[in-house]
Amino acid sequence: MTTPVRAVPAVRAGDRPGLTQRPPGFRELFLQLEYVRLVRRGVQDLRTRGRLLQYLVGTDLKRTHADTVMGQVWWLIDPFFSMAIYSVLVTVVFQRSIVDAPLFLFTAILPWQWFQTSLIDATTSVTARGNLIRQIQFPKIVLPAASTLAGAITFGFGLISLAALYLLYPSHLSPWLLALPVVAAVQYVFTLALAILFSGVNTFYRDVQNLLRHVVRIWFYASPAIYSVTALQGSLFKYVLSLNPFTYLLTSYRNIAYYGTAPDWVGLLSVLLLSLVLLAFSIWVFKRIETGFAKIL
Amino acid sequence: MPRSAYAIDVQDLGIRYNLHLTRRTTIKGSLAEWVGRRQRDEHYFWALRHVTFRIEHGESIGVLGPNGAGKSTLLLALAGILAPDEGSISVHGRVSSLLTLGAGFEMEVSGRENIALIGAFMGIRRRVMRDLTPSIIEFADIGPFIDAPVRTYSSGMRARLGFSIATAIAPDILLLDEVLGTGDEEFRTRSQQRIRDLVDRARAIVLVTHDLNSVAEYCSRSLLMEKGRVVFEGPTAEAVEFYKDRIRKRKAQVAEEAAARAAAGLPAPMSLDELTAAASEPGARDGDVLRAGSLDTLTSPGQPG
Numbered sequence: 001m002t003t004p005v006r007a008v009p010a011v012r013a014g015d016r017p018g019l020t021q022r023p024p025g026f027r028e029l030f031l032q033l034e035y036v037r038l039v040r041r042g043v044q045d046l047r048t049r050g051r052l053l054q055y056l057v058g059t060d061l062k063r064t065h066a067d068t069v070m071g072q073v074w075w076l077i078d079p080f081f082s083m084a085i086y087s088v089l090v091t092v093v094f095q096r097s098i099v100d101a102p103l104f105l106f107t108a109i110l111p112w113q114w115f116q117t118s119l120i121d122a123t124t125s126v127t128a129r130g131n132l133i134r135q136i137q138f139p140k141i142v143l144p145a146a147s148t149l150a151g152a153i154t155f156g157f158g159l160i161s162l163a164a165l166y167l168l169y170p171s172h173l174s175p176w177l178l179a180l181p182v183v184a185a186v187q188y189v190f191t192l193a194l195a196i197l198f199s200g201v202n203t204f205y206r207d208v209q210n211l212l213r214h215v216v217r218i219w220f221y222a223s224p225a226i227y228s229v230t231a232l233q234g235s236l237f238k239y240v241l242s243l244n245p246f247t248y249l250l251t252s253y254r255n256i257a258y259y260g261t262a263p264d265w266v267g268l269l270s271v272l273l274l275s276l277v278l279l280a281f282s283i284w285v286f287k288r289i290e291t292g293f294a295k296i297l
Numbered sequence: 298m299p300r301s302a303y304a305i306d307v308q309d310l311g312i313r314y315n316l317h318l319t320r321r322t323t324i325k326g327s328l329a330e331w332v333g334r335r336q337r338d339e340h341y342f343w344a345l346r347h348v349t350f351r352i353e354h355g356e357s358i359g360v361l362g363p364n365g366a367g368k369s370t371l372l373l374a375l376a377g378i379l380a381p382d383e384g385s386i387s388v389h390g391r392v393s394s395l396l397t398l399g400a401g402f403e404m405e406v407s408g409r410e411n412i413a414l415i416g417a418f419m420g421i422r423r424r425v426m427r428d429l430t431p432s433i434i435e436f437a438d439i440g441p442f443i444d445a446p447v448r449t450y451s452s453g454m455r456a457r458l459g460f461s462i463a464t465a466i467a468p469d470i471l472l473l474d475e476v477l478g479t480g481d482e483e484f485r486t487r488s489q490q491r492i493r494d495l496v497d498r499a500r501a502i503v504l505v506t507h508d509l510n511s512v513a514e515y516c517s518r519s520l521l522m523e524k525g526r527v528v529f530e531g532p533t534a535e536a537v538e539f540y541k542d543r544i545r546k547r548k549a550q551v552a553e554e555a556a557a558r559a560a561a562g563l564p565a566p567m568s569l570d571e572l573t574a575a576a577s578e579p580g581a582r583d584g585d586v587l588r589a590g591s592l593d594t595l596t597s598p599g600q601p602g
Contacts, residue, residue: 052417059414063405132401136418137377291380294373295314 035284042283045139052138056146060121061153075157076164079110086226096227100258103169107257108225108250110158111184115191115246116216118151122195123212126203130297140290141283144199148192155184162257174260183252186268190245190275197282200289203296224250245271304389304470304501305352305375311383312370313341344370345525346383354389357502359516359533361509361540366522368505372472375503390469390500401459404448408439408458411447415462429465436491437461438484457484464491471499473506509537 046053061072083106091101098104125143126133133140159180166173202208223246224232232238241247248267255261345367352358360368373379374386376394401418402411412433416426434443437458442450450458473492496502496515506512512519512533519536521529521543529539 049417049420051423052414052420055410055414055417059403059406059410063403129401132418134373134378135401136415138418138420292315294378 038287039280039283042139042141042287045141046145049139049142052142053146053149056142057150057153060146060150064150064154072157075154076161079106079113079158080161082109082113090226100169100172103165103172104228104254104258105226106162106165107254108223110162111155111187111249111253112220112223112225112246114151114155114158115187116220117154118148118191119195119198119216120209120212121151122147122191123198123202123209125195126199126293127206127209127297133293133297140293141196141286144195144286145192147199148188148195151191152184152188172258172260174256176256176260176262179256179263180253183249183256183263183268186272186275187249189279190249190271193275193279193282196279196286200282200286203293204289219244219246223247224254228254245274302353303351303387304354304356305350305503306387307348307350307375307384308386309384310348310371310374310381310386311343311346312367312374312379313343313346313382316340316342343525345374348384348522348525348527350520350527350530352501352503354500356518357496357504357516359512359519359536360503360505360522361507361512361519361536362522365524367525368522369474370525371522372474372503372505375470375472388470391466392470392472393463393466393468394472394474402447402455405446407445408437408443408447408450409434411458412462421466425466433458433461433465436465436487453481453484460488460491464488464495467495467498469499470501470503471495473502473504509540513537 064074083102086105086109087102090096090098090105122144125147126140129140129143132138198208198212222240223244224241225246229238229241229247229251232241248264248271252263252268255263348367348371350358360371362368370379372394374381375388376392377388401415403414406414409430412430413426416429421429437443437454437460439450439454439458442454447455447458473496502515504512504515516533518531519529519533520527521536521540523543528543529536531539
């Protein structure tokens with residue numbers, strides 16, 4: 001189809017790193033420059049294609065639950081069901097006495113579900129558009145980005161159900177809840193970084209999408225979602241948790257929404273820095289392999 | 298001489314497919330390869346190699362050749378969808394190939410929203426797209442369905458909408474892959490008219506076809522491709538003769554082999570069609586991406602018999 005007019009520097013094979021040989025002597029230096037160039041171009045792709053992102057997000061949101069009677073209401077109902085199940089599991093089966101367990105669980109399950117669905121949807125976002133990729137030239141990086149944005153909006157709607165829960169547990173409300181956008185923003189950057197990486201790699205190795213489901217499930221239990229970090233004092237598992245970014249994210253959510261205390265600022269900042277580094281790496285990988293998508297799909 | 302004297306300037310173009318990846322191997326298979334491999338050429342299939350040609354503004358060029366010759370890959374490369382692995386392509390002007398967009402539709406949203414979405418994918422400005430939308434809808438002729446989800450459309454409606462979007466903007470450089478047998482008789486007539494309009498307005502045309510009559514009608518110059526290479530470039534009449542000659546020789550050769558086999562008491566060999574089909578490599582996807590329709594639609598009016 002139509003590609004936008006470009007003031008044409010010729011497209012040359014050598015422009016594509018990874019597919020041709022570089023002069024070995026300058027390899028290190030070249031890689032560095034190339035790295036910066038590709039990351040910048042990836043960011044530029046996202047910034048200049050705002051309208052495409054907007055339409056894609058809209059389409060994504062319409063597609064989920066399109067054929068259901070209750071439609072978008074499922075966004076509110078889904079996390080409630082998970083919360084109910086885990087409430088029963090934790091309080092009845094495991095006999096844990098947690099004060100106001102439903103709220104305790106909900107404050108972690110809601111952001112976790114956002115992460116999980118965003119990541120799984122985004123991972124297949126490129127392969128799902130194979131038809132279009134073979135016909136129109138566009139920056140493919142908008143696809144995982146749109147998936148995660150749609151997930152973020154769904155999460156925003158899910159907050160309505162959190163608000164509803166406060167009608168039952170008003171004593172947990174505190175001004176710290178206003179810090180929620182900050183915590184969510186850190187989580188978003190982390191999710192986006194993984195989404196871009198996985199969607200690119202999944203195009204070449206469809207194993208990623210299968211493996212991911214299992215990894216995410218294990219990850220959930222390795223995160224303090226249905227238990228708290230303090231419950232593990234003295235356990236070696238604590239050290240595993242300390243390596244998990246979601247430990248800091250979920251702890252922060254729980255602090256502001258359940259305990260009414262400050263989020264784990266240091267933990268959040270560390271996760272943010274890690275996410276930004278990961279994001280740059282993901283964009284670089286994605287831009288490097290992007291040119292091969294049309295051949296594979 | 299500035300480069301821009303040419304609408305398309307292709308120098309030593311090579312495009313290769315990694316056979317292991319196109320086979321959709323899993324990590325396991327790929328690791329096994331990777332452990333024991335030095336990147337050797339046998340891992341690659343060159344769909345195009347050492348392809349060099351130029352098209353001047355105002356020129357129409359035909360691309361001829363059997364299945365698997367790399368014609369469709371060439372169009373994908375000219376459209377910017379496949380990047381060169383060797384050599385260079387420079388294109389001056391807005392390129393458009395008439396593709397079967399129907400397959401890329403988003404099923405759950407309306408036709409109108411799909412128009413906007415595909416416009417955004419193509420990078421067309423919002424205002425331009427807004428101005429074009431009424432005429433796209435009118436040409437697609439799908440009535441009130443335009444606001445219904447595309448999932449409810451018949452295949453004909455999808456094809457009409459896809460064609461209508463694909464042809465909405467007149468490109469400077471038109472890439473044609475033997476379009477287009479879309480829809481019923483009435484729509485086919487209108488779509489032929491529209492293609493003729495685009496052809497008239499385009500500054501350069503690349504026409505890929507098997508139809509030796511249409512190429513003579515449209516293109517003064519032609520390339521003949523075989524196995525990813527240009528084997529002949531020149532006036533269309535000569536290219537066609539050259540091609541026919543190749544086919545004749547090939548047939549004679551096949552017949553000869555058949556006779557030899559028969560004499561030796563071996564089973565009958567494949568027909569020429571089967572032979573060419575077998576020759577088309579997995580990576581080439583010839584006729585897959587840019588779906589081949591009936592060729593004669595392009596050449597009307599005065600359809601050749």
